[in-house]
Amino acid sequence: MFRYYLKLGLLSIRANPALSSLMVAAIAIGIGACMTIATVRHVMSDNPIAPKNDVLFHVQVDNWNPDDPYREPNEPPEQITYIDAKVLYEAGRAARQVVSFKSDRVVQPENADTRPFQQNVRATSGEFFAMFDVPFAFGSGWDQSADLAEEHVTVLSADMNEQLFGGADSVGRMLTMNDESYRIVGVLAEWTPVPKFFDVNNNPFEAPEDIYLPFSVAITGEFGSNGNTSCWKPAGDGGYAAFLASECIWIQMWVELENHSQKQEYLQFLDAYVEQQKLIGRFPRPLNNRLSTPAEWLENQDVVDDNVRVLLSLAVLFLLVCLLNTIGLLLAKVMRRSSDISLRRALGASKSALFSQYIIEAGIIGVVGGVFGIGLTWLGLRGIENLYIEYEFIQHLVRMDWSMISLAVALAVISALAAALYPTWRACSISPATTLRIQ
Amino acid sequence: MEFGPIWRAMLKNKAGFVLIALQIAVTMTIMVNAFAIMQERSNAMGRESGLDEANTFTFYSASFKPDMDIRALVEADLDMLRNLPGVRAAMATNSFPLRQGGWSQGLQLEPGTQSTDSVGAAIYFVDEHGVDTFATTIIDGQNFTPNQVSWKDPEDNTWPAYGIITEALAKELFPEEQGSVVGKTVYLGDTDPVNIVGVIDRLQAPWQDWSGIERSLLVPQRRTPEFQRYVVRTEPGYRDELMLQVEELLANSNRDRIVKGMTTIEQVRKMAYLGDSALIKILTFTVALLVIITGLGIVGLASFNVSRRTRQIGIRRALGATKPAIVRYFMVENFIISSLGVIVGAILAIALNIVMVEAFALEPLAWYVIPIAMIALWLVGQAAVAGPARKASNITPAIATRSI
Numbered sequence: 001m002f003r004y005y006l007k008l009g010l011l012s013i014r015a016n017p018a019l020s021s022l023m024v025a026a027i028a029i030g031i032g033a034c035m036t037i038a039t040v041r042h043v044m045s046d047n048p049i050a051p052k053n054d055v056l057f058h059v060q061v062d063n064w065n066p067d068d069p070y071r072e073p074n075e076p077p078e079q080i081t082y083i084d085a086k087v088l089y090e091a092g093r094a095a096r097q098v099v100s101f102k103s104d105r106v107v108q109p110e111n112a113d114t115r116p117f118q119q120n121v122r123a124t125s126g127e128f129f130a131m132f133d134v135p136f137a138f139g140s141g142w143d144q145s146a147d148l149a150e151e152h153v154t155v156l157s158a159d160m161n162e163q164l165f166g167g168a169d170s171v172g173r174m175l176t177m178n179d180e181s182y183r184i185v186g187v188l189a190e191w192t193p194v195p196k197f198f199d200v201n202n203n204p205f206e207a208p209e210d211i212y213l214p215f216s217v218a219i220t221g222e223f224g225s226n227g228n229t230s231c232w233k234p235a236g237d238g239g240y241a242a243f244l245a246s247e248c249i250w251i252q253m254w255v256e257l258e259n260h261s262q263k264q265e266y267l268q269f270l271d272a273y274v275e276q277q278k279l280i281g282r283f284p285r286p287l288n289n290r291l292s293t294p295a296e297w298l299e300n301q302d303v304v305d306d307n308v309r310v311l312l313s314l315a316v317l318f319l320l321v322c323l324l325n326t327i328g329l330l331l332a333k334v335m336r337r338s339s340d341i342s343l344r345r346a347l348g349a350s351k352s353a354l355f356s357q358y359i360i361e362a363g364i365i366g367v368v369g370g371v372f373g374i375g376l377t378w379l380g381l382r383g384i385e386n387l388y389i390e391y392e393f394i395q396h397l398v399r400m401d402w403s404m405i406s407l408a409v410a411l412a413v414i415s416a417l418a419a420a421l422y423p424t425w426r427a428c429s430i431s432p433a434t435t436l437r438i439q
Numbered sequence: 440m441e442f443g444p445i446w447r448a449m450l451k452n453k454a455g456f457v458l459i460a461l462q463i464a465v466t467m468t469i470m471v472n473a474f475a476i477m478q479e480r481s482n483a484m485g486r487e488s489g490l491d492e493a494n495t496f497t498f499y500s501a502s503f504k505p506d507m508d509i510r511a512l513v514e515a516d517l518d519m520l521r522n523l524p525g526v527r528a529a530m531a532t533n534s535f536p537l538r539q540g541g542w543s544q545g546l547q548l549e550p551g552t553q554s555t556d557s558v559g560a561a562i563y564f565v566d567e568h569g570v571d572t573f574a575t576t577i578i579d580g581q582n583f584t585p586n587q588v589s590w591k592d593p594e595d596n597t598w599p600a601y602g603i604i605t606e607a608l609a610k611e612l613f614p615e616e617q618g619s620v621v622g623k624t625v626y627l628g629d630t631d632p633v634n635i636v637g638v639i640d641r642l643q644a645p646w647q648d649w650s651g652i653e654r655s656l657l658v659p660q661r662r663t664p665e666f667q668r669y670v671v672r673t674e675p676g677y678r679d680e681l682m683l684q685v686e687e688l689l690a691n692s693n694r695d696r697i698v699k700g701m702t703t704i705e706q707v708r709k710m711a712y713l714g715d716s717a718l719i720k721i722l723t724f725t726v727a728l729l730v731i732i733t734g735l736g737i738v739g740l741a742s743f744n745v746s747r748r749t750r751q752i753g754i755r756r757a758l759g760a761t762k763p764a765i766v767r768y769f770m771v772e773n774f775i776i777s778s779l780g781v782i783v784g785a786i787l788a789i790a791l792n793i794v795m796v797e798a799f800a801l802e803p804l805a806w807y808v809i810p811i812a813m814i815a816l817w818l819v820g821q822a823a824v825a826g827p828a829r830k831a832s833n834i835t836p837a838i839a840t841r842s843i
Binding site: 018019022025026029033104105106108115116117118177178179224233234235236237238239242305306307309310311313314315317318320321322324325327328329331332333335336383384387388390391422426 | 452454455458459461462465466468469472473476501503504505593594595596597628629664697699709710713714716717718720721722724725728729732733735736739740743744746747791795798799800801
């Protein structure tokens with residue numbers, strides 16, 4: 001029976017090419033608009049470190065102004081001071097701990113013909129790579145002894161290694177930055193977490209830094225931060241040393257804790273630390289320390305662009321218009337065929353037989369609309385990519401994956417079936433006697 | 440007009456008409472809100488930065504030798520730039536309007552640490568060429584004199600004693616003041632007094648999303664970090680050739696630093712408003728597509744109605760109805776549907792706008808958008824129904840005599 005109805009459906013669709021294509025187009029365009037924006041949103045709200053979501057925690061301690069919270073209602077600062085970073089890192093109370101910040105260096109390639117260039121770098125303690133599951137192509141990160149000894153070691157991204165060494169295994173070679181020589185200990189494989197969850201400060205949608213070097217080296221070398229620095233009271237006189245001793249926040253800290261009791265212990269440790277600092281006059285605000293999982297942190301930092309949310313709500317309404325359109329057209333089609341339907345009913349077709357027939361017909365329209373909708377989604381994403389062509393990272397935000405493709409088809413079929421319900425019901429409730437009598 | 444009969448005829452086929460009316464209503468909801476957003480964004484994009492945008496470019500220099508004499512380097516660079524033919528003014532500064540990154544700090548009227556109300560302002564570190572390079576006009580007081588300009592000692596965090604503020608900042612700091620604010624003192628940080636020597640008409644802060652965008656303060660101080668940002672204002676028409684020339688000259692001047700980021704302010708503006716202009720384009724496209732779909736929906740349903748009523752139309756024609764009367768019938772019918780649609784649409788549009796203003800901190804929509812959208816949708820409806828209506832009017836009266 002199903003195949004027979006399928007055949008009937010196709011015949012009926014072919015019998016009204018204009019009306020049918022209008023319906024397919026309406027569904028396809030509605031799905032295309034919705035899925036284009038939904039895809040961008042899906043990518044932006046992704047959690048790239050989901051497998052470790054239960055064990056990673058972003059650390060916040062509230063050293064802010066006694067009169068004003070860092071952010072309403074009572075949010076602790078997003079980053080921490082150098083004083084706290086140093087103490088918390090050296091305490092080593094978590095299974096792993098990472099303190100890091102974004103900075104920049106001038107890279108001086110060995111080849112004298114290549115001009116030096118400026119490059120963003122990440123100054124970080126060595127457990128960064130293990131903590132965030134960063135994949136290596138060659139070599140590895142550095143261990144804690146390198147941090148302690150302030151060894152000039154560095155890890156390059158795949159792109160940077162390609163640019164400097166043509167993609168060869170460069171482990172063991174030297175790299176000069178700001179006239180200082182660093183030994184390359186590792187080269188990463190391709191790694192572009194979206195969003196850049198470990199530091200969402202300036203722009204959560206940018207590529208990770210291409211060069212990594214030890215935090216301790218950066219501090220001794222008096223590197224400035226390339227990210228946000230916020231101070232609630234000015235740093236005193238005395239250059240970099242005064243800055244390090246100030247209440248300015250500029251360092252991101254993450255810890256890895258294996259289970260709930262470790263998390264509780266770590267929170268207690270933070271509270272005890274803050275209480276002890278209060279005795280020497282720091283931390284004037286009430287106790288407000290926080291550990292957030294990556295998912296909580298991305299949510300708290302509201303990384304999804306508001307424009308995307310506005311567009312998504314408009315796109316859903318757009319799909320609604322397309323559906324109303326389809327319902328109207330299906331209704332028109334059914335009404336036009338009311339004499340056929342009456343005849344079939346009079347000859348003994350049951351309501352459920354008619355119902356399945358028209359639902360299958362609507363289903364076909366839904367599937368075709370969905371397939372075209374995927375095509376339009378792809379076009380829509382290319383359109384967005386083009387509008388943002390100057391923003392290089394856009395290519396990572398307009399990628400379709402299988403989950404979105406299947407969602408598109410499912411949405412199309414569900415939409416078409418929902419649109420078909422009312423017209424089909426009307427068709428089934430046509431009374432054969434009245435319609436036939438008019439003839 | 441035959442409103443009565445048309446209305447009663449419509450009641451016989453409520454579902455079809457309700458669907459069209461709803462479709463028009465939701466279309467209007469989207470249109471109005473999309474338009475409100477586009478208007479807000481294009482107003483934001485239309486604000487003047489204060490700079491002579493067509494004739495200004497910028498670049499930066501990053502030194503990487505540890506013991507570089509930054510002060511000598513900057514002075515040599517500026518000397519070279521200012522003596523180039525076609526350069527009107529040039530300076531080294533920390534930031535400029537539209538750049539998205541800069542320095543902001545609270546200004547207060549009284550010294551002291553906390554609890555005083557402070558007004559946030561963008562701070563630009565400039566010299567006596569700052570006012571001309573930024574293309575602003577002094578409307579009160581005067582420019583910095585060369586001996587007010589100092590080089591900052593890295594170990595010293597004291598602020599300079601002089602400042603030039605924008606008119607908007609002056610109004611924010613001294614809302615009651617009727618006369619001149621020149622000579623007044625404000626405090627930067629807790630204790631550092633800044634004597635206002637001049638007021639300029641306009642200079643935006645570097646962050647275009649900031650509510651205090653018009654509040655800027657120029658201070659006569661030059662700094663010595665390895666990273667120096669230059670702004671060059673040229674005579675009209677000289678910009679592009681000067682950019683090439685400057686790049687060439689600086690590349691060869693000193694191998695221990697790199698010169699990069701050579702870009703025009705027009706390009707900087709484009710990047711600053713990339714998201715907004717993309718949003719405007721996406722919304723325009725969406726609204727156009729939406730109107731087409733709704734229009735096609737109306738055409739589809741009207742054609743269907745015409746074909747369903749062929750016999751009745753024939754009978755009316757046979758009984759003496761003129762062709763224009765038939766056309767009018769469909770036009771009036773569509774007008775009634777559209778009116779219902781736009782009235783419901785107006786209510787939905789306002790409701791959605793209230794939700795969006797709440798959720799996304801948008802500006803509320805301007806009242807006149809509603810009547811404009813209503814008229815636009817009425818016109819779309821009438822245009823869409825015109826074709827099927829004409830087809831209906833061409834039905835021959837003879838059809839009445841035939842049976843189907």
